[in-house]
Amino acid sequence: MSSSTSKAIDPSSVELWDHSHHHHDVLSTRTFGFWLYMLSDAMIFALLFAAWGVLSYSHSFAGGPIPADFVKPGYAFLQTLALFGSVLAYGFTMVALKNGNKAGVISGLWGALILGAAFLALDINDVVHLLDAGITPQRSGGLSAFFILTQTHALHILFGLLWMLVMLVQVSRFGFTTEVVGRMLTLRLFWHFQAVIWVFVFVFVYLRGMLI
Amino acid sequence: MLVDLQGPWSPLLGRLALSQIPYENHILAPLFVVVVILGLAIIAAISYFGKWGYLWREWLTTVDHKKIGIMYILIGLVMLFRGFMDALMIRTQQAMAVGPDAPGYLGALHGYLAPYHFGQIYSAHGVIMILLAATPLLVGIMNVIVPLQIGARDMAYPYLNALGLWVTAAAAALVMVSLFVGDFSHNGWFGIAPIFELSYSPGVGVDYWMWVMQLTALGSTLGSINILATVVKMRAPGMTWLRLPIFTWAAVASNIIALTSFPALTVALALIGFDRYLGTHFFTAGLGGNLMLYTNLFWIWGHPEVYFVILPAFGMISEIIPTFSEKPLFGYVTMVLATFGIAGASWAVWLHHFFTMGAGPAVNSFFSVATMLVGIPTGVKVFNWAFTMYRGRLRFETAMLWAVGAVFLLLLGGLTGMMLAIPAINYMVHNSVFVIAHFHQMLLVIVYAIFGAVTYWWPKVFGFKLNEAWGKAVFWLFTAGSVLVFVPMFTLGFMGMTRRLDYVFNTQWQPLLDIQVLGIAVYSLSVLAFVGMLYVSIRDHAKNQVSVDAWGTARSLEWMTPSPVPFYNFAVVPHINARDEWAWRKEHGFTDLRPDHYEDIHMPKNTGIPLILGALMFLLGFGLTWRIWWLCALSLALIIALVIIRSFDSDTGYTIPADEVERMERGHHERARAVDLPAAGVLGGAIAYGQADPAVKGQGAALGGGMTSPEGSRV
Known part of the structure; x- marks a missing residue:
C-alpha cells in the first residue's frame, strides 16, 4: 500500500478521479451529526447524575428536607405516562411521514406536543408546590442537585416543544422537503433521548430518592 | 435580584458603572489608549482602501473552511500575543518582588503589580493560552487541512463551522473587554472552590472567566461535531480508514475527546453559575456543598482537554517529519x-x-x-x-x-x-x-x-x-x-x-x-x-x-490541490488508490492534475447569520457577567429567533457550472506551470502541466489520458 515498492502500474487499470456522481447523503450526514450532538448531551446528563450522586448523601441536605420527605414516585409516574405517550405519538408521526401522509404527521405532532406540554405542566406544578413548602434549591447542596438535574431535563422538554411548533409550521408550509424530513428525523432522536433520560431521572431521583 | 450582591445594581446597566472602568490604572489606561488608536487605524485603513465590502463578502460571511480556519488562526495568534504579554508581566513582577527590601512601584508594595492585579494576570494567562490561543490555532489548522486531506470540498456543516468560529471570537472579545471594563477572575485558570463563590469573589471577575470558558466550550463542541462528521461522511472514494493521513487521524481522536469532554466543562461552570446567580450550594463550604466535586468535574474535562490539544500537535509532527x-x-x-x-x-x-x-x-x-x-x-x-x-x-x-x-x-x-x-x-x-x-x-x-x-x-x-x-x-x-x-x-x-x-x-x-x-x-x-x-x-x-507540491516531497492529498487552494478545493474529487496518495501518484507518474472533464460543483452560500449569532452570544455573555437582565433576555430571544428564521431558508447553496470550473482550473494550472520549480519532483517526475495545451481536453495528459474512468471518452 505504501510507496516502498516501485512496480510499474498499468495506467488503464487505475482510477484517479471520481466521476461516479456520488452525492453525499444529506440526511445521513445530518443524522450522524445529530447523534454526535446527542452524545455531548448525554455527557451533560451523565455529569449532572454524577453531581446528584455525590450530593445525595444525607449530610448533603444540611439538616433540611431530604428526598424521602418529598419525592412522589406516583406523581412522577403520571409524568412518565405523559412523556411516553408523547413519544408514542411522535412514533405515529413518523409512520405517517413514511407514508407521506401530511395530515397524519400534523395530527401526530399535535398529539406529541400536547402530551409533552402535559408533562411540562405536571413538572411545573410539582416545582411550584415544592417551592411553596420551602423545599428550594437554595436550601442545601442536595436540593440544588435535585432541582438542577430535574429542571435541566424539563428545559430540554421545553426546547423540544418549541421545535415541534416550528416543525408544525414547516410541514404545513413546505411539505416533506429534505430539510423538513431531516429535522423530523433529528427531532425524533432528540425526543426519544429525552424519554430515555427521564427513565434514569425516574429511577435515580424519584425511586432512589425514597431511600435517601 | 436572585442573590444578594455587594455594591450597586440598576435595572438598566446591571452592575455596570463608570467606576468599573480602570482609568486610574497605570498599565491599563495607556494600553486602552493604544488599543483605541490601533482599532481606529485599522478601521480608517479599511475605509481608505474601500475594503469593507470585500471584508464582508470574503471573510465575515464566509462558510469556506479554509478562510474560517485562517480566521481561527488569526484569533489564536492575537490571543497568543496577549497571553505572552501576561507571561512577560508575571516574569518581571516575580523578578522585581524578591525579598522584603524589594521596592514597589505603581501602588504595589513590591514590584509593580498589586496582588489582586497579579492574580488576574496569571488567571487570564492560563485561560487565554489554553482556550483562546492553543485551541483556536489547532482548530484553525484542522479546519484548513482536514477537508483537504480527505478529498472533501468543505466541512460536513459549513454553516455550523462559521458559527463555531464566531462563538470563539465572541469569547476572545469578552476576555479582551474584561481588561478595560471591570476585573478578570483572580483565582487561577481552573478556578478554586470555594473562592469563586459569590461570597468570596463578589466582583464580576469570576463571571467573566465563567462565560468566556462557556463560550469556548460551546464553540469547541460545535467544532468537534463538525470535524468528526466531516471525516466520517465526506471522505473521497477510496479513502479507506487505513489510508487516512495521520494528521486527520489525530484530528478524529482529538475531536472525540473534545466532543465528550467539553460537556463536563459546561456542567462544572454551569453549576458555579447556579451557585453565583441562583444561590444554590453545589460548591459552597457548608450547607451540603462539596468543594472537591468541582475539582473533579473540572479535571474530568481538564485532563482530556490537555490531550485534545496535544494530539493534533502529534499529528502535525507526524506530517512534517x-x-x-x-x-x-x-x-x-x-x-x-x-x-x-x-x-x-x-x-x-x-x-x-x-x-x-x-x-x-x-x-x-x-x-x-x-x-x-x-x-x-x-x-x-x-x-x-x-x-x-x-x-x-x-x-x-x-x-x-x-x-x-x-x-x-x-x-x-x-x-x-x-x-x-x-x-x-x-x-x-x-x-x-x-x-x-x-x-x-x-x-x-x-x-x-x-x-x-x-x-x-x-x-x-x-x-x-x-x-x-x-x-x-x-x-x-x-x-x-x-x-x-x-x-x-x-x-x-x-x-x-x-x-x-x-x-x-x-x-x-x-x-x-x-x-x-x-x-x-x-x-x-x-x-x-x-x-x-x-x-x-x-x-x-x-x-x-x-x-502544488511546495516542499517537493510531501505525501498526502492536500498537496494535490493548487496553491493557494481554490475555494472548491478539488475541481474533481480524486479517487484514492493508496495511503499517501500523492506520493503514490508521484512514484507511478500519475502527476497530471487535469482530469479529462469537469463537472458542476455544488457549494454552500455565504451567510451573515453566524456572525450575528456570535455578536449576540457576546452580548449575552456580557449581559450575564454584569447582570443586565434585559440584555440577556433580548439577546437570548434574538438568538433563538434567528436560528428558527434561518431554518426557514432552504436556499443555502449554489452550483458552479462545469465550464466555469474548467476556466478557473486552467488559470490555476497556468499559474502552477509558471512557478513550478525544476526540483519539484524528487520522488516522481515533474508535474505534467506543460505537456500539452491545457485547452485541449483529454488529450493533454500523455500520462493521464487513458487512465481515468471510461467516462473520459464522452468528452
Whole structure:
C-alpha cells in the first residue's frame, strides 16, 4: 500500500478521479451529526447524575428536607405516562411521514406536543408546590442537585416543544422537503433521548430518592 | 435580584458603572489608549482602501473552511500575543518582588503589580493560552487541512463551522473587554472552590472567566461535531480508514475527546453559575456543598482537554517529519493505535491533578498507574518519529526544526510527567513551579508543532513560502528563550518555590528569576522576529511562489490541490488508490492534475447569520457577567429567533457550472506551470502541466489520458 515498492502500474487499470456522481447523503450526514450532538448531551446528563450522586448523601441536605420527605414516585409516574405517550405519538408521526401522509404527521405532532406540554405542566406544578413548602434549591447542596438535574431535563422538554411548533409550521408550509424530513428525523432522536433520560431521572431521583 | 450582591445594581446597566472602568490604572489606561488608536487605524485603513465590502463578502460571511480556519488562526495568534504579554508581566513582577527590601512601584508594595492585579494576570494567562490561543490555532489548522486531506470540498456543516468560529471570537472579545471594563477572575485558570463563590469573589471577575470558558466550550463542541462528521461522511472514494493521513487521524481522536469532554466543562461552570446567580450550594463550604466535586468535574474535562490539544500537535509532527525525511512515516498503524491509546487513557487520569485531595492509596495508585500508562503510546510515537528519520534524507528546513524541537521537548515534558505521576513525588512538588515548568514543556510541544505546521502548510494556503532565514531565527530565539525560562523554573520548583507568587520571599532565588527574565526577553525577540518573518515573506512573496507540491516531497492529498487552494478545493474529487496518495501518484507518474472533464460543483452560500449569532452570544455573555437582565433576555430571544428564521431558508447553496470550473482550473494550472520549480519532483517526475495545451481536453495528459474512468471518452 505504501510507496516502498516501485512496480510499474498499468495506467488503464487505475482510477484517479471520481466521476461516479456520488452525492453525499444529506440526511445521513445530518443524522450522524445529530447523534454526535446527542452524545455531548448525554455527557451533560451523565455529569449532572454524577453531581446528584455525590450530593445525595444525607449530610448533603444540611439538616433540611431530604428526598424521602418529598419525592412522589406516583406523581412522577403520571409524568412518565405523559412523556411516553408523547413519544408514542411522535412514533405515529413518523409512520405517517413514511407514508407521506401530511395530515397524519400534523395530527401526530399535535398529539406529541400536547402530551409533552402535559408533562411540562405536571413538572411545573410539582416545582411550584415544592417551592411553596420551602423545599428550594437554595436550601442545601442536595436540593440544588435535585432541582438542577430535574429542571435541566424539563428545559430540554421545553426546547423540544418549541421545535415541534416550528416543525408544525414547516410541514404545513413546505411539505416533506429534505430539510423538513431531516429535522423530523433529528427531532425524533432528540425526543426519544429525552424519554430515555427521564427513565434514569425516574429511577435515580424519584425511586432512589425514597431511600435517601 | 436572585442573590444578594455587594455594591450597586440598576435595572438598566446591571452592575455596570463608570467606576468599573480602570482609568486610574497605570498599565491599563495607556494600553486602552493604544488599543483605541490601533482599532481606529485599522478601521480608517479599511475605509481608505474601500475594503469593507470585500471584508464582508470574503471573510465575515464566509462558510469556506479554509478562510474560517485562517480566521481561527488569526484569533489564536492575537490571543497568543496577549497571553505572552501576561507571561512577560508575571516574569518581571516575580523578578522585581524578591525579598522584603524589594521596592514597589505603581501602588504595589513590591514590584509593580498589586496582588489582586497579579492574580488576574496569571488567571487570564492560563485561560487565554489554553482556550483562546492553543485551541483556536489547532482548530484553525484542522479546519484548513482536514477537508483537504480527505478529498472533501468543505466541512460536513459549513454553516455550523462559521458559527463555531464566531462563538470563539465572541469569547476572545469578552476576555479582551474584561481588561478595560471591570476585573478578570483572580483565582487561577481552573478556578478554586470555594473562592469563586459569590461570597468570596463578589466582583464580576469570576463571571467573566465563567462565560468566556462557556463560550469556548460551546464553540469547541460545535467544532468537534463538525470535524468528526466531516471525516466520517465526506471522505473521497477510496479513502479507506487505513489510508487516512495521520494528521486527520489525530484530528478524529482529538475531536472525540473534545466532543465528550467539553460537556463536563459546561456542567462544572454551569453549576458555579447556579451557585453565583441562583444561590444554590453545589460548591459552597457548608450547607451540603462539596468543594472537591468541582475539582473533579473540572479535571474530568481538564485532563482530556490537555490531550485534545496535544494530539493534533502529534499529528502535525507526524506530517512534517516524513516530508523532510523523504520517507513514509514509520509504523503508520501503531501511530494510529497510539493516538487512540492516548485518547482512551485521557479519561482515566484526571485525579493526578490533585493527588493531595487525600483520596487514599487505592485511588491514588489507580490514577498513578493510569497516568504512567500514557507513557507507552507516547513512547511509541517518539520511536516512530525517530525511526522515520533514521536513514532518511533529512532536510532541516524551518518546519522540520520545529518538529524535531517538539520531539525533544516532549521527552523533557514527558519524563517530568512520569515523575509527577508518582504520588510520593507529587506530594513533594504539588503546586510548585516544577509542575508549571512540566506542563509548559508539554504546551511548548504544541506551540512548536503549531509553528512547524504554520510554516509547513503556509504555502498551501497562500501560495508562497515563508522566509527560511527569518523562520530559523524565530526558531532559535524561541528555543533559547524556552531553555532560559524553563530550566531555571524546574530548578526553582525543586528548591520549593510555589506557583502564583506575587511576592518571592527567598532572596536566594533572585539569580534564577533573573535568568528567567533574560529568557522572556529572548522570547520577546522571537516575537519580533516572527513579525519580521511575516513582513519579509509577504514583501517577497512574488519570489517565493510555489506550485502544488511546495516542499517537493510531501505525501498526502492536500498537496494535490493548487496553491493557494481554490475555494472548491478539488475541481474533481480524486479517487484514492493508496495511503499517501500523492506520493503514490508521484512514484507511478500519475502527476497530471487535469482530469479529462469537469463537472458542476455544488457549494454552500455565504451567510451573515453566524456572525450575528456570535455578536449576540457576546452580548449575552456580557449581559450575564454584569447582570443586565434585559440584555440577556433580548439577546437570548434574538438568538433563538434567528436560528428558527434561518431554518426557514432552504436556499443555502449554489452550483458552479462545469465550464466555469474548467476556466478557473486552467488559470490555476497556468499559474502552477509558471512557478513550478525544476526540483519539484524528487520522488516522481515533474508535474505534467506543460505537456500539452491545457485547452485541449483529454488529450493533454500523455500520462493521464487513458487512465481515468471510461467516462473520459464522452468528452
